[in-house]
Amino acid sequence: MREIEVSEIINVISRLCMEANYYLPDDVLECIKQAQAKEESPAAQAILDQIIENNVIARKEGLALCQDTGFAVFFVELGQEVRITGGDYQEAFDEGTRRGYEAGYLRKSIVNDPVFARANTKDNTPCIVHTRIVPGEELKITFCPKGGGAENMAEVRMLTAAHGIEGIKEFVIERVKKSGGNPCPPVVVGVGVGGNFEKCAMLAKQALLREPLGTPNPDPNFARAEAELLENINNLGIGPMGLGGRTTALAVHIETFPCHIATMPVAVNLNCHVARHKSIVI
Amino acid sequence: MNLREKTLAIRLTTPLTDNDIEKLKIGDNILLSGVIYTGRDAAHKRLHDLLKKGEPLPIDLQGAVIYYVGPAPAKPGYPIGSAGPTTSYRMDPFVPLMFQHGQKGMIGKGNRSEEVIATIKKFKGVYLAATGGVAALIAKSVKSMEIVAYEDLGPEAIRRLVVEDFPCIVANDCHGGDLFKEGIKKYQR
Numbered sequence: 214m215r216e217i218e219v220s221e222i223i224n225v226i227s228r229l230c231m232e233a234n235y236y237l238p239d240d241v242l243e244c245i246k247q248a249q250a251k252e253e254s255p256a257a258q259a260i261l262d263q264i265i266e267n268n269v270i271a272r273k274e275g276l277a278l279c280q281d282t283g284f285a286v287f288f289v290e291l292g293q294e295v296r297i298t299g300g301d302y303q304e305a306f307d308e309g310t311r312r313g314y315e316a317g318y319l320r321k322s323i324v325n326d327p328v329f330a331r332a333n334t335k336d337n338t339p340c341i342v343h344t345r346i347v348p349g350e351e352l353k354i355t356f357c358p359k360g361g362g363a364e365n366m367a368e369v370r371m372l373t374a375a376h377g378i379e380g381i382k383e384f385v386i387e388r389v390k391k392s393g394g395n396p397c398p399p400v401v402v403g404v405g406v407g408g409n410f411e412k413c414a415m416l417a418k419q420a421l422l423r424e425p426l427g428t429p430n431p432d433p434n435f436a437r438a439e440a441e442l443l444e445n446i447n448n449l450g451i452g453p454m455g456l457g458g459r460t461t462a463l464a465v466h467i468e469t470f471p472c473h474i475a476t477m478p479v480a481v482n483l484n485c486h487v488a489r490h491k492s493i494v495i
Numbered sequence: 496m497n498l499r500e501k502t503l504a505i506r507l508t509t510p511l512t513d514n515d516i517e518k519l520k521i522g523d524n525i526l527l528s529g530v531i532y533t534g535r536d537a538a539h540k541r542l543h544d545l546l547k548k549g550e551p552l553p554i555d556l557q558g559a560v561i562y563y564v565g566p567a568p569a570k571p572g573y574p575i576g577s578a579g580p581t582t583s584y585r586m587d588p589f590v591p592l593m594f595q596h597g598q599k600g601m602i603g604k605g606n607r608s609e610e611v612i613a614t615i616k617k618f619k620g621v622y623l624a625a626t627g628g629v630a631a632l633i634a635k636s637v638k639s640m641e642i643v644a645y646e647d648l649g650p651e652a653i654r655r656l657v658v659e660d661f662p663c664i665v666a667n668d669c670h671g672g673d674l675f676k677e678g679i680k681k682y683q684r
Contacts, residue, residue: 254682256522256664260626263662267629276631277577280567280650318576320567320650331537333649362582362604362627394675395582395605397627450683454604454626456664457678487628 215292215350217495219300219308222352225493226309229356230285231317233491234277237268240425241401241463241488248399248460257458264453264486279487282319283358285310285340288419294350303342311336322361343415355422357490363396369414369480378438381406381479382445388481389446389462394455397485399463401426402446405480408470417480420466422490427464439465453486463488506660510558511599513619519665521672525623526660531560531602533654535581538645539589546592553644554653556597560623563603565650566640567630575640575656579630580604583622587611594618602663606675616671624666624674636661 242265249261271278287306297305314321314337323338324331368388372380385404392400405416429436442465452458463486472478507515509529519525532554534542545552563583567576583603590601591614599620604627615622625633636658644653666674 254678256678257682259524263626263629263632267632270635271577271631274631276570276634277567278631279628280565280577280579280630281581282567318568318570320565320576322565322650333651335649365582393606393679394624394627395584397604448684450679450681452678452682454624455606455675455679456624456666457674457680457682459682485628 214294214296216296216298217352218298219302219305221495222297222305223309223312225354225495226306226356227313227316229354229491229493230310230313230319230358233356233358233489234282234317234319235271235275237271237278237487238490241486242268244426244463245399245486248463252458252460254452254458256456257453257460260453260456261460277319278489279360279485280320281322281360281362282314283360283489284323284364285314285337286357286359286418287340287342288355288357288422289342289344290347290351290353291344292349292351293346295352306340306342307338310338310340352495353492354495355490355492357422360485360487363400363483363485366392366396367417367480367482369410369478371410372477372479373475374477376477378434382438382442384479385442385465385481386445386449389483390449390451392483393451396483397487398451398455399453399460399486401484401488402442402462402465403482403484404465404467405482406467406469406477407472408478409473409476410478412470413478413480414482416468416470417482420468421482421484421488423466426488430467432469435467435469439467509560511560511621512558516599516619516621516669519621520668520670521665521674521677523665525663525665527560527623527663528659528661529657531562531656531658531661532643533564533566533656534561535563535565535651536585537648537651538653539586541645543589543592546596554655556593558597558599560600560602561598562656563601566634566654569640573634575634575637577630578634578637579627580625583607590614594620606673607667612667612671612673615667616669619669621665621669622667623663625661625663633661
């Protein structure tokens with residue numbers, strides 16, 4: 214049994230909040246540069262230049278890449294040999310978020326009541342923590358701040374087996390097409406297939422975290438679907454910020470899970486080109 | 496590429512006049528200077544409610560450009576934190592009444608409703624698209640910032656910004672042009 218103090222978690226979370234919001238992951242930047250080499254629209258080229266330049270400024274000056282520093286979402290793998298001591302687990306994540314967003318000059322974007330008061334909580338809490346208990350005595354925390362603009366373009370649809378892979382592809386294309394410039398393309402397309410209503414939504418979000426960006430699904434059928442979807446999405450012509458171009462998506466990642474004999478749920482979650490995420494192991 | 500875009504850019508200064516706006520067409524690269532106001536979801540709702548009740552607004556809408564943004568907090572020594580555009584469609588329902596009261600321009604990201612496009616045409620307005628997610632870069636064009644209304648809204652408070660060479664592109668012009676439709680048509684296969 215290994216003990217981890219909540220104070221350590223708080224410090225790690227606080228640092229993660231800042232670093233993920235200042236530094237664009239290298240694999241994302243690499244994909245943007247590769248896309249730029251193939252881009253035909255001069256206006257789109259100029260936008261991709263701005264994206265690359267923005268990364269340089271944010272990194273050098275320690276500034277948020279995007280003013281929307283997101284809902285703080287954490288995916289945690291908690292080793293079953295670990296005991297958390299010295300305080301409340303969820304509160305440790307909230308406190309780390311509170312400190313990181315304050316010290317890092319990150320925007321506080323959370324309102325207390327989704328419908329009526331909608332008063333800003335002023336410290337970006339509560340955060341959302343998805344915890345999975347795994348073997349071992351490590352604590353792995355992945356932080357992915359998610360902006361509202363891209364999150365608003367997500368959808369879950371309860372397809373059935375009769376729709377097959379073609380039905381899934383139609384749905385994904387339709388979702389990206391309807392989203393246009395709103396989710397800040399070039400986007401990363403996360404697709405969750407299988408499980409149930411809530412599981413496929415989780416899979417779609419986890420699909421956004423696959424590293425390095427553009428790594429194909431290990432199953433050749435889904436890898437083929439990912440490649441076809443990427444090509445079809447880029448043929449939509451939406452382009453960076455929806456102003457026309459050949460670069461609409463940087464990657465399509467499909468994650469799957471077994472499902473019920475009667476169902477084939479599918480979820481699509483888009484990430485903006487500021488595809489922030491960072492992991493740390495305690 | 497940026498250099499080429501810059502040399503071709505049109506310099507505009509707020510407040511905008513009919514004469515300024517008539518010359519603009521979709522795809523024009525703009526470097527905007529002068530005073531602009533920030534406003535997004537919650538601030539728009541309040542302004543719209545005041546207009547409906549016939550009450551005075553906390554800002555002067557005549558020729559005004561509203562930038563759809565909720566900036567990050569400013570670090571010491573900076574006038575503003577990172578400040579890129581938010582998605583514009585959420586403000587669509589408020590646009591007709593605001594333009595009826597003198598607003599001329601808006602800066603945001605993403606396409607607009609048919610109603611907004613018609614409003615721009617009717618009142619000689621312009622919708623400028625800025626690049627989402629390049630918020631540290633855009634903040635460089637902001638020279639000063641002061642909160643002028645609704646401080647309780649935090650990042651959604653209305654701020655008065657003085658900007659210099661703010662980079663944006665004409666997405667919807669007063670002639671009915673829509674760069675989102677035209678751009679996509681050009682590059683789809």
